Amino acid sequence: MADFETDYLVIGAGAVGLAFVDTMLDEDPDCHITIVDMHDKPGGHWNDAYSFVALHQPSAFYGVNSMGFGDDVVDGYGPNKGLFPLANGAEISAYFSHLVNRRFLPSGRVSYHPLSEYLGKGKFKSILSGQETTVKIRRKTVDATFYKTSVPATHKRQYGVAEGTPIAIPGELPDLWMRGDDLPGHYVIVGAGKTAMDTGVWLLEAGVDPDAITWICPRDSWLINRRYTQPGPDFFEDVIANQIAQLKAAGASATGDEMFEKLGQDGYMLRIDESVKPEMFHYATISEGEVELLRKIKNVVRHGRVTSLEPGKMVFQNDTEEAVAKDALFIDCTATAVPFTEQRVHGPQFRGDTIVLQPLHVPLVTFSSALTAFLEANFEDDETKNKLGIPAPLTDTPNTYPLGMLTNFMNRGAWSQNPKISAWLSKARLDPTGTTVAKMMAEGDTRLAAMGGFQEAIAVGIPGLQRLAVAAREEHEDR
Structure with missing residues (x-):
């Protein structure tokens, strides 16, 4: 007999699981969600990270859709000078704790169970007491542990x-x-x-x-040059120039290695x-x-x-x-953020009574998770949802990168043709360009002219990516 009922049981209270829950609360006002996690606080691996850890990307692209993160003032000193700030581990942990304690729990629609191990089939147990709890899952189990992120404090040394x-x-x-x-x-x-x-x-x-x-x-x-990943209108031309350069490099290269060499020559890769x-x-x-x-x-x-x-x-x-x-x-420092052996185990996200959260736009994992929640709430059948959200493989080498990049473009193309998704993207905080483009269009910003070279770049870049992706698939399968 079940101890209680829920619509969605989410395994993992890391950034990916929390981004899914956040969007579901907005898109499906009637659903109830249960979160089970082994840590004592939300935030997943951020609880175990070294104290001076910081995001790779600007804070504006991280977290959940409903709650802003960071500010719009660029750093004025240090190695990140001139770029938007990167949240440190303490700031990230505080952000996620605030999210759960000020938004999720007060809603009355989220049940959060920290220090708990999921046992499968709707059962979890308290790590400290051993007490088991059974949940009747009315809709789906959501697996937010696909990435299996490890950090030096938790991984087993291989030497x-x-x-x-x-x-x-x-x-x-x-x-x-x-x-x-x-x-x-x-x-x-x-x-x-x-x-x-x-x-x-x-x-x-x-x-x-x-x-x-x-x-x-x-x-x-x-390494990705952070200068070309910045949010907002002031960096828009650099962001678009980077995307165009990647497409042109793909079209002109015989391998991913050659593609990266070209991008390195122009400073897009370091x-x-x-x-x-x-x-x-x-x-x-x-x-x-x-x-x-x-x-x-x-x-x-x-x-x-x-x-x-x-x-x-x-x-x-x-x-x-x-x-x-x-x-x-x-x-x-030998922990692997995402073990490559796990990256291969892809499949559809929507699997009947289970959702396995995976990247739909690599490497933006929280954006991908929020979009998956939007698909779950707004489309009826798994076939439709899976066609609109094809998991993109994370990459280990330059030669495997084109496959992920091609999947990103395929997904983006499908989203642009769907009015529901397009409208959501124009307001989605986690989407790197959606809200920026919408704002610039509303203001008639002349910097949008930077997009003028996109069609030409796509004409040569997509065939190039398709060619390189064939070799990338073989390299992925060999691992």
Whole structure:
């Protein structure tokens, strides 16, 4: 016998699940929603992140549709100078707590169960007491755990660490001051992703000499230039120029690697070391100021993945060894925001009595989730909903990127032809261009002329993306 009933049971109170709930509350005024999550507060992996973590993208594109995030004043100092601010972990956690406590719960239509583990078939148990609760789900279960985001504080290291090896995770670095004079003489960043880059920037801004930093970089990465991802009319021409450049590069390239080389030449994509060809692309977004800082680190080790660490020594997968100072502090930055093995497990979002939230416009995961809720509330059958929201694969390399980009354009084309969705997009805060274009059209803004080159770019870009996507599918399937 059920303890209570609900229309939708949402597994996960991270950004993706909360964005879905937020839109459902607006689009279906009669529905009741239950949220089950293992953390003690809303926000998912943000609860576990290092203290100096910040969004890659401007705050304006993150969170939920109903509640603004950040402000419209650009940063006046630091490596993000001249660009819109990036919310830090504390600000993000506060935002989501405010959302749940001031909007969701007072509505009387949301039941929130933190510190609870979902067991399946409408059952969950309290992590602390073990008490089980059964819910009768009148409509659907919503799986908001597809991304399986991990951070250094929660992931399992994939390499050995000898006893006595000084090692920390990024979240422990701000507490080093408590050690007084007993500080490391050297720092070794382990990992190549955005967490490693954030850690490098933090160390440099904290005053660590670049020569006192070693960076173990298994794969170099292409990075999105944040200057071309900014919201609002003032950056509109740059945003459109970037989109046109990507289409033209796709049309003129034989591989994703070549496409990225072209974009890198024009500054739309960035890399830390101009002499190294990046093999990775995970949508990490960075400012030119951050890149300038990271280039100060000259001790970069490229021997592939590390297999073991011990005081003063690093061992790599090809049995290569590198020595560092005996008191060097290793900093584990090897967590993967979205494990690539999970990215492959795509399928339709709408599966009868289950919705599996996936990206419809990569990499905008909260926007995708809000749009999925809109589809659920406004269209009748799964076939229609799935045609309007085709999951786009996240990418691991430049060669797999065109498939995600092509899916974005296919979805956008379908949305533009649907009056219901078009009207919603024109008001959707999370859509990077919808509200901006609507505002500029209403004001007769002459900067809209930047869109004049779009048709020509699409004419050459879409066939190019289709060609590159064939190879991308093969590379995805091989992993």
